Amino acid sequence: MIFFLAGTSDARELAVMLQKTGRQVTASVVTENAAAELESAGINAKTGRLDAEEMAAVLLTGYTAVIDASHPFAEEASKNAIEAAEKAGIPYIRYERAGTEIDEHPLVTRVDTYEQAADAAAEKGGVVMLTTGSKTLQVFTKKLLPLADIRLIARMLPRLDNMEKCAALGVQQKNIVAMQGPFTKELDSALYRHYNVKTTVMKESGAIGAVAEKIEAAVSLGIETIVISRPPVDYPNQCETFEEVINTLTRLEEN
Known part of the structure; x- marks a missing residue:
């Protein structure tokens, strides 16, 4: 049996391919929506x-093995999986x-x-659009919301817990873009123009993440772009x- 950490849009395809080889796959996910997509x-x-x-x-x-297909920025989940596989004495594959x-x-x-991304955005000012998700939203709200020359736009998955977190951290409803990607260049451009974005912050999630x-x-619109590099993890x-x-x-x- 394969224990499969699924955290990306391409993980489901890999899980299906593994199961077609005759191996039994059980996926570990964070949300009910992700579970429903895999079960379908x-x-x-x-x-x-x-x-x-x-x-x-x-x-x-x-x-008999752990396959970690979690998000490139889910380093804590990956480190837990590496340690767990070692404790269980089974192979880990990333x-x-x-x-x-x-x-x-x-x-x-x-x-x-x-933190470095928040500091860089604070220096640039203007309308700042985040596409970094909800997990680290407080890093940006703490640094940017108190600044009078910055309007913070948060783009994230349309989940209830995300909306509740935005409310708790002081992100106004008019400054939330609740959508599920990946997005085309045309849609990104339309959103940047609609909100008159001056600075955008994103994670280096790879081609599937439409980075x-x-x-x-x-860049085509002259917008300052801050890209957060992937966290360094020593994956076996x-x-x-x-x-x-x-x-x-x-x-x-x-x-």
Whole structure:
């Protein structure tokens, strides 16, 4: 049995491909919506966050490998999975979508942390659009909302908990864009123009996350763009393609 951490739009496709090889796959997801999408594709899904000890206990019930297809920025989940697999004595394989080559451009600033991104946005001022999700929203609201020369626009998934978090952190309803991506360059451009965005903040989520389209749309409109680099995690058995995942899994199963 494969314990599968699913956290990206391409994870479902990989889970289905794995199950078609004759392996039983159980996906671990955070939201009920993600679970429903996987189950509609024939993948058994468990909902809820697990720490390393909890995950290890689950793995010891008969799982033979962990495949981590969580989001590139879900470093805590990945670290828990690595530790849990080690405790359970089973292989861990990381599927990480390829990154996006970002060319040097005077309007594009690369940073390593959310805090650095918030500081950079504070220096640039104007209308700031976040496409970084709700998990770290407080990093930006704490730094940017008190500044009189900044209007903060938060674009995130249309989930009730996200809307409640926005309200709790002081993000007004008129400054919330609740939509599910990925987005086209045309839609990104329309949103930037509608809100008269001067600065946008995004994560380097890779091609599936449409990062290149976001950057291209922003730069074409003269918008300052802040890109947060992926967190450094020392992944064992890291793969960038589905085929590489299956080949690595087969090799580890044979050893």
